[in-house]
Amino acid sequence: MKRPTLGIVTNNRHHVFQRNIIAGVEEVAGQRGCDVVVDSIAENPRHPRPVSLDIPALAGVLVISNVLSDDFLRDLYHTGKPLSLISHRVPDAPIPAVIPDNREGIAKLVQYVVEECGRTRIVFIRGDTRQNDAVQRERTFRQEALRYTLQVNEAFMLDGEFIPEVAAASMSRLLQSRADFDAVLASDYLMGVAAVEVLRSAGRRVPEDVSVVGFGDGQEAEAAGLTTVAAHEVELGRRGARQLIGQIEGLRIQGVTMLSTELVERATGKGN
Amino acid sequence: MKPAKATHEQLKRHNRQMLLRAIFSREVNNRAALAQVTGLAKPTVSDLIAELIDEGLLVEGGHGESTESGGKRPRLLEFVPTARQVIGISLEPNLASGVLSNLDGQIVARHYASLSGVQGEMAVMLLIEAINGLIAQLDAPLLCLGVGVPGIVEHETGIVRSATSLGWRNLALASMLGQRYEVPVYLGNNTELAAMSQLAFGSESGVRNLVTVLVNSAVEVGIALDGAAYHSGGDIGCLRVDGGAGDDGRLDSFLGWDYVQRRAGELRRIYPDTLLPASDLTYLHLRYAAAHDDPAALQIYEQLTDYLAQVFAWVIGLLRPDHLALAGPITDLGMPLLHLAGEKAERLLQPELIQAVTFSLAGSANLSAIGAVAQALQNELGILS
Numbered sequence: 001m002k003r004p005t006l007g008i009v010t011n012n013r014h015h016v017f018q019r020n021i022i023a024g025v026e027e028v029a030g031q032r033g034c035d036v037v038v039d040s041i042a043e044n045p046r047h048p049r050p051v052s053l054d055i056p057a058l059a060g061v062l063v064i065s066n067v068l069s070d071d072f073l074r075d076l077y078h079t080g081k082p083l084s085l086i087s088h089r090v091p092d093a094p095i096p097a098v099i100p101d102n103r104e105g106i107a108k109l110v111q112y113v114v115e116e117c118g119r120t121r122i123v124f125i126r127g128d129t130r131q132n133d134a135v136q137r138e139r140t141f142r143q144e145a146l147r148y149t150l151q152v153n154e155a156f157m158l159d160g161e162f163i164p165e166v167a168a169a170s171m172s173r174l175l176q177s178r179a180d181f182d183a184v185l186a187s188d189y190l191m192g193v194a195a196v197e198v199l200r201s202a203g204r205r206v207p208e209d210v211s212v213v214g215f216g217d218g219q220e221a222e223a224a225g226l227t228t229v230a231a232h233e234v235e236l237g238r239r240g241a242r243q244l245i246g247q248i249e250g251l252r253i254q255g256v257t258m259l260s261t262e263l264v265e266r267a268t269g270k271g272n
Numbered sequence: 273m274k275p276a277k278a279t280h281e282q283l284k285r286h287n288r289q290m291l292l293r294a295i296f297s298r299e300v301n302n303r304a305a306l307a308q309v310t311g312l313a314k315p316t317v318s319d320l321i322a323e324l325i326d327e328g329l330l331v332e333g334g335h336g337e338s339t340e341s342g343g344k345r346p347r348l349l350e351f352v353p354t355a356r357q358v359i360g361i362s363l364e365p366n367l368a369s370g371v372l373s374n375l376d377g378q379i380v381a382r383h384y385a386s387l388s389g390v391q392g393e394m395a396v397m398l399l400i401e402a403i404n405g406l407i408a409q410l411d412a413p414l415l416c417l418g419v420g421v422p423g424i425v426e427h428e429t430g431i432v433r434s435a436t437s438l439g440w441r442n443l444a445l446a447s448m449l450g451q452r453y454e455v456p457v458y459l460g461n462n463t464e465l466a467a468m469s470q471l472a473f474g475s476e477s478g479v480r481n482l483v484t485v486l487v488n489s490a491v492e493v494g495i496a497l498d499g500a501a502y503h504s505g506g507d508i509g510c511l512r513v514d515g516g517a518g519d520d521g522r523l524d525s526f527l528g529w530d531y532v533q534r535r536a537g538e539l540r541r542i543y544p545d546t547l548l549p550a551s552d553l554t555y556l557h558l559r560y561a562a563a564h565d566d567p568a569a570l571q572i573y574e575q576l577t578d579y580l581a582q583v584f585a586w587v588i589g590l591l592r593p594d595h596l597a598l599a600g601p602i603t604d605l606g607m608p609l610l611h612l613a614g615e616k617a618e619r620l621l622q623p624e625l626i627q628a629v630t631f632s633l634a635g636s637a638n639l640s641a642i643g644a645v646a647q648a649l650q651n652e653l654g655i656l657s
Contacts (some may be wrong), residue, residue: 097407101382146556147604149563167626239381239409246408254401255368257409 004059005035006244007050010068011042016190016218017233018064021086022235025062032245034059042067046270055081060244062086062128063247066131082247086240090255096253098240100161100231102136105261109213110144110228112263117211117270119183120150123165123174125160125195127187134162137215156181160191171198182210184188189214189221196224196268212268215261225267228236231259287312288320293349295330296376296653302336302346321349328355329375329653357412358652360644362420362462363387363395365437365489368402371638372409373645375653377473381409382638391439400452416652417555418644419445420462424506430459438620458648462486463494463599464501465643468595470634471496472646473585483593484634485583487602491524492588494643501647513582524651527579530603532558532572539568553650555604576602577609581616588629589621599634607633 002183006029010018022038029036036057042048051068055061060082063073070090077095078082085097113119124141127134138157145152158166158174167186174181175198184199186192192214204210214221217230240259247253278286290310294300300309307317324330335345353376361370366388372381385402386393403417423435430446446457467484470476484494491509495502509524525531530554532555536548546568547561561569584596587642598610610631618626637641 143554143556145555146560149560184569242403243408246404250449251404251408252401253404253408254398255383255405257405258382260379260382 003033003035004248005037005057006241007053007055007061008036008038008064009053009067010038010040010064011045011048013038013040014043016180016220017216020218020233021064021237022233023242024239025241026237028232028238028241028245032241034241034245046145048218054172057162059248060084062240062244063088064135066128082244084240084244084247086236087133094254096243096247097256098236098237098243099133099256099258100216101258101260102133103140103231104232105183106137106140107144108261109215110141110148112265112269113183113185113211113213114148114150117183117207119154119211120148121156121181122150122183123156123158123179123181124152125170125184125186125191127160127162127191129161130204131162132186134160141185151212155179160187162188162191162241164190164194168194168198168205172202175199177205184210184212186212186214189216189218189230192226192228192268193220193224196226207268208271211271217264221264222266227266227269228264229261230264231261233240235259273510275516287322290316291317291331292324292351292653295349297319301348301350303349304346306349312517325570327431327621328357330353343405348596349465351375354412356415357381357410358418358645358648359403359406360418360420360465360648361399361406362465362638362640362644363399363435363438364462364640369638369641370402370406371641371645372406373642374412375415375643375649377642377649378619379638379642380411381406383409387438391437395438395440396445396448398442400449403449403453414453414455416648417449417453418465418646419449419457419459420465420640420644421445421459422462425461427458427460429502430457432459433518445451456648456652458644458651459635460501460644460647461494462497462640462643463492463506465494465641465647466599466634466639467494467496467597467641467643468501468646468650469636469639470595470632471499472650474595474597474632474634476595476630479595479630481591481593482595482597483587484597484599484639485502485587487529487579487580488600489524489530491527491583493583495591495593500650501643508586510582511586513579522585523579527576527583532576533542535572535575536568539571543568555601559605561622573605573609576605577612577616578615578647580609581620584613584617584626585620588617588625592625593629595630597632597634599639603633603635 026036039053062084064086066088073090074093126138158170184195196212199206200239213227217228221228303317307314330349333348334351336348338345345456353374358373368385370383371379373379383405422434424433432440432443432445446459449457463486471482482496486492492507511523512521513523514521549567558569562573
């Protein structure tokens with residue numbers, strides 16, 4: 001009998017986040033007797049191409065982040081094809097998803113920066129505000145600042161778009177303005193790594209002068225010694241695969257499965 | 273009337289629970305010691321342990337020390353918390369919130385589904401689709417299901433007598449879910465399950481009598497007495513704290529979230545420069561503004577602590593708990609709220625009664641779902657007593 005095939009749609013299968021998720025999906029798919037095909041549709045972000053998967057031939061589809069438009073996802077969901085989203089949600093559509101616990105993760109980072117590192121003048125680098133993850137992380141940062149009675153300085157809310165180069169440029173502009181800050185919290189770890197590089201290039205000591213932390217974790221964070229919180233990305237893939245296979249096997253699922261985050265303490269947090 | 277005799281099956285279940293409890297609590301870890309502490313005959317212990325090993329709930333580890341009189345060194349027994357998993361899910365007015373747990377209470381997955389505006393059969397269907405979200409994530413066979421409901425639940429029969437926000441009356445929810453998933457299903461009221469969660473997995477040790485006061489739109493108390501849920505807690509929002517007409521004198525009219533929002537609106541007209549935002553107000557805004565001596569926030573804070581103190585005094589005066597936990601989004605106001613309400617309660621009751629109680633904030637968003645796990649584990653394996 002033909003093995004069921006799971007399709008994965010992502011922007012770029014070679015990026016660390018996506019690569020880890022795909023590894024998790026492949027692991028569970030292998031255990032459950034399924035094959036996996038990956039469609040990496042935006043390896044050139046300026047010229048994304050249409051989905052090339054033969055969707056009717058697939059047992060189900062996993063979509064990583066916001067690589068497809070919400071309308072496309074709604075239409076796909078309404079065909080009845082089993083569909084799960086990873087790290088993305090579509091407003092007003094009951095498409096099941098697996099997401100990291102953004103609230104818990106950002107709350108842990110703010111708690112760490114304030115209580116462990118003793119910092120109060122925190123710069124926040126936001127992600128791509130078209131993505132649910134970015135919106136939730138920024139909203140939580142603003143709420144958690146209230147918990148510690150910290151005033152959010154709008155000049156410290158930087159654009160990063162989940163693109164390290166954009167985050168680095170925003171950080172450079174802030175440094176040129178001679179702003180007085182003592183911590184940077186980045187909405188993802190690659191932007192955090194970029195902030196560390198910019199700060200050190202400008203002669204600011206990390207972590208002695210400025211603590212830097214980021215959401216998510218990967219080899220780049222480890223190499224830079226960046227303190228992070230992370231939901232295990234491979235586990236996101238595993239849980240996504242289980243959710244999709246559950247649907248293929250006949251379970252009707254609504255809602256989101258949420259993964260906890262853990263603090264990964266390295267060198268960029270505490271000054272002493 | 274003479275009490276009915278226990279059936280063979282009930283007796284066996286009871287004996288299995290005694291053995292599991294003794295091993296889970298690390299009281300003893302070999303067959304001879306189990307026979308000694310439980311009073312069961314050695315062959316009975318051996319048969320039941322063999323059964324539990326076959327089912328994967330126990331494994332044999334190394335050998336222990338031989339007794340002073342010598343003899344064979346006993347085989348040590350270990351509980352296997354990953355042998356089965358339990359789903360706990362709580363239904364709130366707008367959300368189904370579920371957890372998948374190992375047998376030691378370790379949460380391995382969480383799942384949430386919106387219930388916005390859904391009632392009746394549609395709410396049952398959405399509950400099932402939320403449970404399915406966790407069924408898909410199982411790493412081991414499902415042992416049982418626990419469900420928390422915002423309403424009146426008949427624990428023994430598994431019938432929801434009344435859950436207004438879900439439009440349920442006399443709904444045989446436990447048997448409905450039991451038939452679908454082919455496992456035992458245990459129901460409870462959300463707030464009593466929140467208390468169970470604190471009792472089973474909370475940080476307070478040695479607590480036997482515990483009350484959880486849950487404040488959101490409603491005000492509810494959950495009670496755990498002598499290590500088990502007391503199934504007659506629930507909504508106390510209708511209690512009168514003021515002589516106003518109609519619903520104006522109700523406790524929830526002064527302590528619930530709706531009151532905070534309404535009062536903030538009124539005070540904004542008096543204090544237009546208040547730090548409390550006109551939209552998307554949260555308890556954290558109130559905390560921030562009160563810390564900056566905002567007069568509107570301080571007034572609300574004063575009123576909340578007054579009524580919270582009243583609730584604490586009632587609860588402590590009536591039930592004399594060892595521990596009182598405050599739960600719900602109001603916990604975002606932090607420990608100062610608890611301390612101030614405790615101090616005010618001392619003025620309403622003999623101070624020594626208040627001072628005999630420890631207080632904590634139970635801020636977890638999954639408190640009732642975790643309590644549903646605790647109750648289900650207690651009923652099924654008896655491993656939390």
